Amino acid sequence: MNNINRINDITRPVSVRLEDWGEVERRLTHEELSAQSGRCMECGTPFCHGIGCPLGNVIPEINAAVKKDQWQLAWKILSSTSCFPEFTSRVCPAPCENACTRNIDCESVMIRQLEKAVVETAFERGYAEIAKRAESTGKKVAVIGSGPAGLAMAQLLNSLGHSATVFEKNDKAGGLMRYGIPDFKMDKDIIDRRLELMKLSGVKFRCGTEIGKDVSAAYLRRTFDAVVVAVGTTLARDLNVPGRTFKNIHFALDYLSSQNRAVSGECKNTGISAEGKDVVIIGGGDTGSDCVGTALRQKAKSVVQMDIMPEPPEKRSYSTPWPDWPYQLKTSSSHNEGGTRLWSSMIKSFTGVNGAVSGVETTSLEWEISAEGKPLRFRETEGSAKTVKADLVLLAMGFAGVSPTGPAEELELEITGRGVLPGAPERGIFACGDARTGQSLVVKAIADSRLIASKVHDYLIRGA
Ligand SMILES: Cc1cc2nc3c(=O)[nH]c(=O)nc-3n(C[C@H](O)[C@H](O)[C@H](O)COP(=O)(O)OP(=O)(O)OC[C@H]3O[C@@H](n4cnc5c(N)ncnc54)[C@H](O)[C@@H]3O)c2cc1C
Ligand code: SF4
Structure with a gap:
């Protein structure tokens, strides 16, 4: 070695x-x-x-x-x-x-x-060229949603000779990669560069078009040979504790997308700003960490990220041996920039002054950990109640699933107990990405699209 x-x-x-x-x-x-x-x-x-x-x-x-x-x-x-x-x-x-x-x-x-x-x-x-396209099959596919799953689907089906049109409700394509993931993790020119290649290869984009509002799903069914629903999981998890209706408590995605739109010039000002504020971020995952980096760049006065879970071990836990995905502490580049992380914190309520949030009331938890190092159960630590000052609170607790309205409702698609869409392949309606698998990762959304694209191709060539 x-x-x-x-x-x-x-x-x-x-x-x-x-x-x-x-x-x-x-x-x-x-x-x-x-x-x-x-x-x-x-x-x-x-x-x-x-x-x-x-x-x-x-x-x-x-x-x-x-x-x-x-x-x-x-x-x-x-x-x-x-x-x-x-x-x-x-x-x-x-x-x-x-x-x-x-x-x-x-x-x-x-x-x-x-x-x-x-x-x-x-x-x-110049090795990254316009994708070669097979001879036209004469078949048309509508893809609803332009996140990594929708883009991968359109690119793959287009290369197989089908005509792919992507419908996107936002003004620009890219999904959460454009409106969720901050520019300091991925510059948006990287998406634009790829979109140019896709357009040149024949993929059509209709941005600013919400299916179920601007164009009906019934129209797509009539006009296209297959429909692929790649709408992601848009229902953010809420925290229904006393004080939730105070002003300045926002979902993380609303906060992050307003900053991304300001960076790209899509809107002039940052809608929600952390400048000069005491910021509390609820949720210890990647979205919460993206809020940390964004709030620090906006010059927040203080930034605290809270998680109900205990602090994971520095090294891979025995509960997740190699080569499994490890249960261990993850420190992102944003965490290295500043802010404080509070673990084992349960939110009890929000306090407010004149209708706006002023603090987050929490208690500490004692977690029982298994012999392999996995958190099992918790109980509240007596006398640990405290209030953390906050004039901006960001809820970053993940997503519950696909919206039951819009394409899912119009296309009469089943939504499972996990809030995802299996699709209805027998009717030529497919789902892929987060909408099919649940909230996940860019790489998994693309991998899922590759899997489903082969089923769409089979359907278009051979029928149900
Ligand atoms: C803040 C944040 C940070 C993240 N960071 C990372 C990361 O660092 N690494 C990673 O791998 N993953 C990350 N993820 C997860 C990743 O972004 C998603 O797993 C991935 O984007 C899912 O891709 P998708 O195409 O299935 O859905 P999405 O990216 O959600 O795209 C769905 C698209 O469908 C559109 N749409 C919805 N309804 C309609 C409609 N009715 N008509 C037209 N269009 C519609 C939406 O506007 C959206 O553009 C992050 C997620 C968030 C929220
Ligand atoms: S896409 Fe695959 S190879 Fe690339 S970083 Fe992710 S897991 Fe690794």
Whole structure:
């Protein structure tokens, strides 16, 4: 084994990045890429692509090509399994790296960074071309929703010779990648660059068109041979405790999307701003962490992120042995920028002054942890009640499922107990991405689309 280590800090200095909305990560140099891809070459049995990457990216082969400076070959292998590596190489939590064989006793290979280098080199050198299209089948498909799932679906079906039209209610395509994920994680030019290629390849976009309002789903059924519902999970989880109706308590997505729209110039001002405010973010996940980074850039006075769960262990818990996705503390680039994290905190109520929120009342929890390290049950710690000052509260507790109105209602689609849509393939109506699987990840939304696209293709060619 060589003695080259993983490079753990590849972010721009905190003091610099807090002054702008640019991506926090820098790109690796040529020398760094060569050394890091070399770490991959020492692996005996790779688990990264089979168990780790939901797309099955052929990681060892890609990295071998990078090691030999064969960038065009690396791109060819990468794009054979992945429609949009430019998105995943920026925002994927990289389950491949958790399953990396070097992660057993050492640090994983920098798979996501190597992926980013391959895709950026491909765009710079012109290897990323307009997707080739098979001979036209004469079949037309409507895709509702332009998140990663809808985009992948349209791209795949278009390349198979079907005519794909994407309907999107927002003014621009991209779904949560454009209106949820902050620019400091992914610059929106990255989405625009891909949309241009898709348009040139023949995919049609009708943005600013809400299905169920501007255009009926019945019209889509009459006009298209198949309909794919890729609307994501829009129902945000609420916190119905006393004081919830005070002003300045918002869903995280409303907050993040208003900032993203301001950065892109879609609207002049940030609708909801944390500037000069004591901000409390409820929810310890990625969306909460995105709110931390956004509030710090908006110059919040203080930022506190609360989670009902206990603080996970620093190292992988025994409950999730390698190569499983580990239960362990995740510290994002936003957490490294500032703010405080409060664990085992249960929200009891909100306090208010003149109709606006002024504080969050909480109690601490004592968690019972299993022998393997998994949190099991909790009880409230007596006498631990306290009030945390807040004049802006952001609810980042995830999403409950698909909206029962709109396309789901009009197309008479069943919504399961988990709030997702299985679709009705026998009627030529398919669902994919978060709408079908529940709230997930960009990489999983794309992987799900690849799976469902083959079923749509079969339906279009052979019928139900
Ligand atoms: C704040 C935030 C941060 C996240 N960060 C990450 C991350 O770092 N990494 C990661 O992998 N994942 C992240 N995720 C999750 C990821 O964004 C989603 O899993 C992914 O975008 C799901 O893709 P999708 O295409 O299924 O749905 P979405 O991206 O939700 O797209 C659905 C689209 O359908 C449109 N739509 C809905 N109804 C209609 C209608 N009636 N008519 C027309 N259009 C409609 C919506 O406007 C939207 O554009 C994050 C999510 C959030 C909220
Ligand atoms: S898409 Fe995600 S899991 Fe797959 S190789 Fe890239 S970073 Fe790893």
